[in-house]
Amino acid sequence: MAAAELSDWIGRVETREVALSPVVMRQLAATVPECGHSPEAVAPGTPLPPLWHWPAVQPHVAMHDLGPDGHPRLGGFLPPVDLGRRMWAGSRVAFLAPMRVGETVSWRSEIRGIQEKHGSAGRMVFVTVGHEVAGEAGPAVREEQDIVYLPMPDAYRPPAPRPAPDAPEFDQQVAIDAPRLFRYSAVTFNAHRIHYDRPYATEVEKYPGLVVHAPLQATLLLGAAVRHTGSVPRHFGFRGVHPMFDTHDLRLIGVAEGDGLELCTAAPAGHQGLRARADWTAPTAAGA
Template sequence: MTGTFDPWLGRVEEARDRISPRQARQMAATLGVGGEFREGADLPALWHWMGWTPEAAMAELGPDGHPARGGFLPPVPLERRMWAGGRLRFHAPLRIGEEMFRRSEITKVSEKTGSTGQMVFVTVRHEVRGAEGLAVEEEQDIVFIAMPDRFTPPPPVAAPDPDWREEVVVDEVRLFRFSALTFNAHRIHFDLPYATGVEKYPGLVVHGPLQAMLLMEAARARRGGAMPGGYRFRGVRPAFHFDSLSLQGVGDRVATVNGDGLVCMQAEWEG
């Protein structure tokens, strides 16, 4: 596939949106965050992910629930798609109810071979602007892989002894609410027969962005609600709806950890 997706490099998409007080209250309820979320209040870090949700018609969706490929994202002929990680810098606050402008650009498409076979990584760079100008610079890494015959977990990464630990429930209800708030129709998060029978996972998959947001809120709570200067996260191992998941932190590093003591997502708070 080398060079196949070169025409997608530099492709740009622009859009405007708003996050309403109602959306913010619903996300707070889903994450278990307290506070008042009024018009004009600061939007917590990462909550801009509720904006610019897919608007593809039902006839334009692929079998996995995502919009069919070949529009903004390249038509990679590998069935599985995952948000592998991301990096963000925060420059100015976004506020609930204000108009936000996002410019997205595909900056990199690379092919690799790993334990699961061929993989294609697509990096998308976003710039988000609000009333005070540039608010967020973000890079998202999306990975495409072939559909496996069976689930093969990645090599285990043991969690270090934490400074703090917080149990979190990631059951079917929380996964549904998060999917609804982000208008994410990827069936691995809510359709158990599809997740296990088609994509060969042992259960419903916990969203990477949900884990990143839970970790962000836990870190913010231990810093008096402060906003970070930057934040980076990377998926290490899938987490499932039956996992006994905990949020753990050591210094500026945080992670979701399953009941076997293995890291599922790791993240880092940057000042």
């Protein structure tokens, strides 16, 4: 579609009400035990850990509405960009009020911007979606999510590696394998095939292995930051700089800087995967 036609999607809104299901939250706790919450302890009324709202608020897309990559077909809420690969590139999240397991929340999504760029991979289209979540205590989470559309490659060409910090405050290694990626896909109702279908990931999208979800990396990384500081930040922002795969474990790294932590995931080889920042006193949502 031409840029003018894509701009017609700006301002589209989608709303729904969802329950922060104790069953789903226990499944997530079992999938990310490094966050420090046992499934048995995740009971109705307990505070919801940061970013754990993501599994609950994913749309329930019927099978006939899925595209060949497992994503929801384009042309409904999201614009029909004529590029074969779609990824969650990053987010900026503000935590406004606590939510609790079991409560019902309202979710509002709005397409706020569509921008076309050209880079080394060719034409790219970025779609910015704003999300607002309100719970029983009022507005709880405000988020801007960046979705990037890219052409389907004919071979894997990794981006230039960015080295991990040399002297971090913490550096934790987390095991990554196909069962964990499958579980996270299941608990978030995410059918994107690069995370669990190895032949599709390697033969169609040309990755060297199964791809670790950006929100899984963000959840583990923010969980490590909360354990390190003992409190939930006001703002958290992240962006992907290099794909991570099930062929290696994942490092969770944090460095104190100003009123927050500079964070990243990294491969054992030393290059970063997800760059992030958590702020406790910043007045605006932090970018990564």
